[in-house]
Amino acid sequence: MKNKIVIGTRSSKLALWQAEYIAGCIRKKYPEKTVELLHITTKGDKVLDVPLAKIGGKGLFTKEIETAMLEGEIDIAVHSLKDMPTQLPDGLVLAAVTERADAADAFVSIKYEKFTSLPKGARVGTSSLRRKAQLLHVRPDLQIGSLRGNVNTRLEKLEQGYFDAIILAAAGLKRLGFGAKIRELLPKSLCLPAVGQGVMAVEAREDDDAMRDLLQFLHDEKSWQEAIAERAFLARVEGGCQVPVGVHAVAADGVITVEAVIASLDGKQLFHDRESGPVSSAAELGRKAAERLLDEGGLAIMQEIGLLCD
């Protein structure tokens, strides 16, 4: 095996932090290896003025990186699992997923201590349909404004007074050293996170056995079981674009519990399900949750949204 490992990564601060973290782990475990980062710009990084839901397309933040890997320009890629499509391109695999950081969404505000302290009509920044729908479900009075860009840019928008509060993944904030800005972790009963939120994924070429073996020390089995359930859920509900779905699986002592929601864009309709069973049935439970929610009314919502996406 080569002595140099090239990691492909986006150049946002969060992506670089994550790639550096994995590089650091590999260097520590294998001091004889040289590990380098190669910055790659993806479509999701280029188009900043359009809400993600409108750009659509799967693998917005991963495609260019995956092409570089298939062409041998890089050896592995580090991603937020949340940004990865459920179907990887032929020839690539998830070689390892890291121990999960907190999966919760965080409430960040200068003036307000927690979500329930927001006054009537408060302005909340998030471009995630999932967050928007779940928050509107309990607080239809809120004005949800679009907020794209990387974590640093989003925090600046809050500081400039565009919003009373913004919602971001707790994991990203903590990684970038902004943990102190978190006023509250949104309870899962209020806002279920995105598929894979809080998990970092290392992608490799399927036929690169040496690399896949080398990466095993990073792999976390609990995280993996949760990822399997959540990604099976997403694979079953996936429409052509971002949809208001949230899902959170927790594996403990051989049992996995999957909680999921599908909501309408305005949050008026929200279907919720919880499935539990042995971890060996993680994928099945994720699919079951999806099927229940689609049957209950989620399918009609997806079809309605599908039209909006074109």
Ligand SMILES: NCc1[nH]cc(CCC(=O)O)c1CC(=O)O
């Ligand atoms: N969509 C961008 C993105 N992808 C992963 C994270 C956070 C880190 C993680 O979930 O592991 C974020 C930022 C955010 O949603 O606040």
